[in-house]
Amino acid sequence: MNTVLVLLGGSTGGPAAVKAFIDALPNEALPVCFVLGNHITQEFLPSLESMLNEHPFFSAEIIDGNKQILPGKLYIAPIDRKISFNPEGRIYLSEQPWDAPYAPNINQMFESSLELTNVQKLAIVFSGMDDDGAASADILDENDVEIWCQTLETCVQASMPLNMMRTGKVIYKDSPEGLARQLCDFLESHSSLDQYA
Numbered sequence: 001m002n003t004v005l006v007l008l009g010g011s012t013g014g015p016a017a018v019k020a021f022i023d024a025l026p027n028e029a030l031p032v033c034f035v036l037g038n039h040i041t042q043e044f045l046p047s048l049e050s051m052l053n054e055h056p057f058f059s060a061e062i063i064d065g066n067k068q069i070l071p072g073k074l075y076i077a078p079i080d081r082k083i084s085f086n087p088e089g090r091i092y093l094s095e096q097p098w099d100a101p102y103a104p105n106i107n108q109m110f111e112s113s114l115e116l117t118n119v120q121k122l123a124i125v126f127s128g129m130d131d132d133g134a135a136s137a138d139i140l141d142e143n144d145v146e147i148w149c150q151t152l153e154t155c156v157q158a159s160m161p162l163n164m165m166r167t168g169k170v171i172y173k174d175s176p177e178g179l180a181r182q183l184c185d186f187l188e189s190h191s192s193l194d195q196y197a
Contacts, residue, residue, distance in 0.1 A: 003071045003119070004033070004120045005069055005113060005116060005122070006123075007037075007113055007121065007122070008036040008037070009037050009106035009110070009126065009128070009133045010036070010127055010160070011039035011127070011160055012128055013126070013128065014127050014128050015038060015040070017127045017150055017155070017156075018036060018052065018176070019054075020175075021124075022034075022180075026184065027056055029072060030057065030184075030187060031071045031191075032187070033071060034058070035063075036052075036077060037104040037109045038077075038104070039104070042078075046062070049061060052076070055074075058073070058074045059072060060075075060076060061075060062076045063075050063076065063083055064093065065093055066090055067090065068089065068090055069085075069091065069116070069119065077104040077109060078093070079098075079103045080097060080103070081095065081096065082098045082104065082105065082108060083104075083112070084115070085112050085113050086115055087116060089118075102130070106136075107132060107135045111136050111139060114139065114140075114143050114145075122186070123136075123145055123146070123147045124150075124179060125149045125160055125161050127158065128157055128160030131163035133163075133164055134163040134166070137167035138169065146172070146186075148179060149172075150175065151174055151178075152165075161173075
């Protein structure tokens, strides 16, 4: 199975939720590359990288240059400069800042990923304030990118998932641990389909 790009978005409560999600993944190699955009301060990025770098089969790193989309990677979007994707399967670090008011801007991250026409994508919105990510729901749906969300009752701050759910485009909701189980089911089902493609 080809590598699946899983885009993760969060804000307040997002780091703990994403950690619970990653920790709940099985201790085995999965054909997944994660890219996380979380509203935090630049100073907190190294701590976020450290807390997400404890899974034996996923290596977390802050995007500080051009990166290849590879299985087993968990890339963290920087705060001061935006990232973009290109059709060759690479992540590029721009000299430009993210569009205000968000940094990173999850809408921009989601929409830029659509440049990867030959890579299967999935978007998951975790705990967070405001509505970042929701504006990209229609274009993600039009491009067959599934959107999942953390359940409201398991969020520290439910605004981001709630606003995404209000778009009517979310097809799956669960706790971080449940989202991890669903990702494994998603990968297994798509791997089975690939055998008959």
